[in-house]
Amino acid sequence: MSTTEKPSELSRYSLTKRVMVTGGAGFLGSHLIDRLIADRHEVLCVDNFFTGARANVAHLLGHPRFELLRHDITMPLSVEVDEIYNFACPASPIHYQFDPVQTTKTSVIGAINMLGLAKRLRVPILQASTSEVYGDPDVHPQPESYWGNVNPIGPRSCYDEGKRCAETLFFDYRRQHDLPIKVVRIFNTYGPRMHPNDGRVVSNFILQALRGEDITIFGDGEQTRSFCYVEDLVDGCVRMMGTDADTTGPINLGNEGEYSMLELASTVIDIVGGKSRLAHKPLPQDDPRRRRPDTSLARETLGWQASTQLRDGLEKTVAYFDSHEFTRQKPS
Numbered sequence: 001m002s003t004t005e006k007p008s009e010l011s012r013y014s015l016t017k018r019v020m021v022t023g024g025a026g027f028l029g030s031h032l033i034d035r036l037i038a039d040r041h042e043v044l045c046v047d048n049f050f051t052g053a054r055a056n057v058a059h060l061l062g063h064p065r066f067e068l069l070r071h072d073i074t075m076p077l078s079v080e081v082d083e084i085y086n087f088a089c090p091a092s093p094i095h096y097q098f099d100p101v102q103t104t105k106t107s108v109i110g111a112i113n114m115l116g117l118a119k120r121l122r123v124p125i126l127q128a129s130t131s132e133v134y135g136d137p138d139v140h141p142q143p144e145s146y147w148g149n150v151n152p153i154g155p156r157s158c159y160d161e162g163k164r165c166a167e168t169l170f171f172d173y174r175r176q177h178d179l180p181i182k183v184v185r186i187f188n189t190y191g192p193r194m195h196p197n198d199g200r201v202v203s204n205f206i207l208q209a210l211r212g213e214d215i216t217i218f219g220d221g222e223q224t225r226s227f228c229y230v231e232d233l234v235d236g237c238v239r240m241m242g243t244d245a246d247t248t249g250p251i252n253l254g255n256e257g258e259y260s261m262l263e264l265a266s267t268v269i270d271i272v273g274g275k276s277r278l279a280h281k282p283l284p285q286d287d288p289r290r291r292r293p294d295t296s297l298a299r300e301t302l303g304w305q306a307s308t309q310l311r312d313g314l315e316k317t318v319a320y321f322d323s324h325e326f327t328r329q330k331p332s
Ligand code: NAD
Pocket: 022, 023, 024, 025, 026, 027, 028, 029, 046, 047, 048, 049, 050, 051, 052, 053, 071, 072, 073, 074, 086, 087, 088, 089, 090, 091, 092, 095, 106, 110, 128, 129, 130, 131, 185, 186, 187, 188, 189, 190, 195
């Protein structure tokens, strides 16, 4: 489709486009691609497989509207596409702290390259930003207008500050080059295809419960998070991409339900059954005490709100982990 056409709001959802998803072999990216393929788009998945896996898109290999390119977005890329979703970046603390310099490079140099590509093509580009831009928030729940409380020199900073700088770059490309940008701030999301060993709380608790191991509660377990089911999140991203050029965000996407880690553990144990007990471990440095999105803007602008109840989403995620061999093996 020519990018100079201006489809109506409604038809934007149904016209076939060539869509690029960076980080497409990861957890969120692969679900986004499933949705885009189902919506009859052509998809170019770009990934360096740092945390992503070919297995996440294996079901699409050979599909006539799917293409997979191994590429690191810190390097320039020349392709022809109609839309870009920039999802490449390790997202769990274990992964993004493994090579923190590369994490910042992926967020910052990666964003520059993808924005440069979008600028040459004059196409919309959506950035997967994060609730981590709010740091350890002293405003609760977090609206988009809150500027955050981020430590610039701590172990989480490579991710938080990298993502903050990426947002700056997106808005400067908008101001300087009139680029159609979209920024979504994603809050903790879970579901099938979460990496089993990335240390995130939902996958940890489910694996521990399925293996009958102790559930590791960091700190007193009273810290809170809001958990969004992956299909809800993907729907929010697609709606955001479908908005007019004046809608840039940033827009929070997340589930407004707020749970302590103790409550999460008890729900997981209830679903899985078994004999797991709670084992308290030290709280990681800079671990935010509370996090919950204010999603009024997403409701007003996108007509979107996360609808999957935590228990329903957890049951689907447990079923996924339960059906995989890695659940039976302990990480070496
Ligand atoms: P993920 O680790 O499963 O996926 C990230 C993907 O990016 C992986 O496939 C990885 O191989 C790829 N990647 C990393 N560096 C790359 C590079 N330099 N070049 C090309 N590919 C690269 O993580 P996810 O949970 O799917 O997160 C996807 C995006 O959403 C990230 O940008 C993350 O910051 C953002 N996000 C996720 C969450 C969440 O709860 N999952 C919350 C907030 C924001």
